[in-house]
Amino acid sequence: MPALSFQLHTTDTHTKARAGTVTTDHGVIETPIFMPVGTVGSVKALTVQQLEQEVKAQIILGNTYHLYLRPGTQVLEQAGGLHRFNGWQHPILTDSGGYQVFSLAGNRKIKEEGVVFQSHIDGSKHLFTPENVMDIQRSIGADIVMAFDECPPYPSDYKYAHKSMELTHRWLDRCIHHFENMPDKYGYTQNLFPIVQGGTYKDLRTASSQFIASKNLTGCAIGGLSVGEPEEMMYEFTELCCDELPVQKPRYLMGVGTPWNLLECIALGVDMFDCVMPTRNGRNAMLFTSKGVINIDNKKWEKDFSPIDDGIDCPLSNYYSKAYLRHLIKAKEITGLTIASTHNLAFYLWLVKEARKRILDGSFAGWKNEMVEVLKTRL
Structure with missing residues (x-):
C-alpha cells in the first residue's frame, strides 16, 4: 500500500476545480496547494520557521540537479536526508533535474542512456540516467519523486516534440522499474510521479497523458508548459491533460505561475503548483497582493504607512508598512x-487556501472571475 493517498472531497459545479487531501508519511496536504521552491535545500531568504509560521507552507520543493552538485548525496545521506539536513519536517517533493539539465547545464548531450552535461558551477562532466536520478532522489x-524526462523548448517542431515525448516515455519505464526494485530510505515511503510531455501538439499531449495514466502511479505531473508559450495556449493544454488524467490522482502542473495563472488552472482541474516567481519577483521589488500587483520601488509608496497587505492572513504582511519595505529595498537591506x-x-498560500474554501462552499466560479481581474491590476 503506497504511503501517498489522495482523497477528492468535491469538484466545483461550474468549473473543473477540485478540493482534496494528499496524505504522505510527513503529513497532510490540502489541495489545491502551492509549493514554495527550495532549490538548494532552502527557500531563498526564508528560514524553516518563517515557512511554517508566516507562509504556512504545507510542502516544499528540492531540486535534484542542484542538490546533487552540492552538497551532494553523500552529505545528505550522512545527515539522514533533506528533512533532517534543513529541519523541514513536512512533505518534500523533488523535481527530476531534467529541466535544469536542459536549461542551465552547458554542453549537454542527450542519448538513449541519459544526458551527459557540464556543471554550471565548475564545468565538471556528469551523467544523469533514469536510474541514477531515482537513486539521487531517494538519497x-x-x-514525492519525479520521473526523469526531457523538457523540449518552446517552440519545438512536431518531429522533435514527438521524438522527445517517446524518449520521456521510455525513460519513465526505466524509472518505474528501478524505483520499484529499490527500498525506501530513511524509514518512510517515497512515491513516484510521472510527467506528461508532448510540446504544444494536441495528439502528442493526449497520447502522453494516456500513457502516464496507464502506469497507475500515485499522482501525475504536467511538464513542458509555462516555457514561453502564450498564456491561452498554456491553459488549453493544461485542460487537455487534466481531462485525460485520472480523476482519483493528484495533478501537479510544474513551474506555474502568476497568481491569476493559479486560479485559471485550478478551474481546469489542477491540484498542485510550484514556481520561483513569488520569491524571485519579491527579491526584485514586485509584490503580489490581494488588491493587485505593487512595484514597491516606486516613489508613490515612500510615505504609505499602511500594511503591505491587510487582506491576507499573514502577521508579517499585516505588520510592516509599504513605506518601510520600500525603504529596505531601496537601501539594499537584506531584511x-x-x-x-x-x-x-x-x-500565494492564502490564495490557494481561499480557492479551496470557495470550491468547498460552491462560490468558486464567480469569485475566481472577479479575483483574476483584481490580481492583474497594477497598483
Whole structure:
C-alpha cells in the first residue's frame, strides 16, 4: 500500500476545480496547494520557521540537479536526508533535474542512456540516467519523486516534440522499474510521479497523458508548459491533460505561475503548483497582493504607512508598512528581501487556501472571475 493517498472531497459545479487531501508519511496536504521552491535545500531568504509560521507552507520543493552538485548525496545521506539536513519536517517533493539539465547545464548531450552535461558551477562532466536520478532522489529523501524526462523548448517542431515525448516515455519505464526494485530510505515511503510531455501538439499531449495514466502511479505531473508559450495556449493544454488524467490522482502542473495563472488552472482541474516567481519577483521589488500587483520601488509608496497587505492572513504582511519595505529595498537591506519574499509566498498560500474554501462552499466560479481581474491590476 503506497504511503501517498489522495482523497477528492468535491469538484466545483461550474468549473473543473477540485478540493482534496494528499496524505504522505510527513503529513497532510490540502489541495489545491502551492509549493514554495527550495532549490538548494532552502527557500531563498526564508528560514524553516518563517515557512511554517508566516507562509504556512504545507510542502516544499528540492531540486535534484542542484542538490546533487552540492552538497551532494553523500552529505545528505550522512545527515539522514533533506528533512533532517534543513529541519523541514513536512512533505518534500523533488523535481527530476531534467529541466535544469536542459536549461542551465552547458554542453549537454542527450542519448538513449541519459544526458551527459557540464556543471554550471565548475564545468565538471556528469551523467544523469533514469536510474541514477531515482537513486539521487531517494538519497535526498523526497516524499514525492519525479520521473526523469526531457523538457523540449518552446517552440519545438512536431518531429522533435514527438521524438522527445517517446524518449520521456521510455525513460519513465526505466524509472518505474528501478524505483520499484529499490527500498525506501530513511524509514518512510517515497512515491513516484510521472510527467506528461508532448510540446504544444494536441495528439502528442493526449497520447502522453494516456500513457502516464496507464502506469497507475500515485499522482501525475504536467511538464513542458509555462516555457514561453502564450498564456491561452498554456491553459488549453493544461485542460487537455487534466481531462485525460485520472480523476482519483493528484495533478501537479510544474513551474506555474502568476497568481491569476493559479486560479485559471485550478478551474481546469489542477491540484498542485510550484514556481520561483513569488520569491524571485519579491527579491526584485514586485509584490503580489490581494488588491493587485505593487512595484514597491516606486516613489508613490515612500510615505504609505499602511500594511503591505491587510487582506491576507499573514502577521508579517499585516505588520510592516509599504513605506518601510520600500525603504529596505531601496537601501539594499537584506531584511527587505526576506519580508518581500515571505509576503509573496504567504499571499500565494492564502490564495490557494481561499480557492479551496470557495470550491468547498460552491462560490468558486464567480469569485475566481472577479479575483483574476483584481490580481492583474497594477497598483
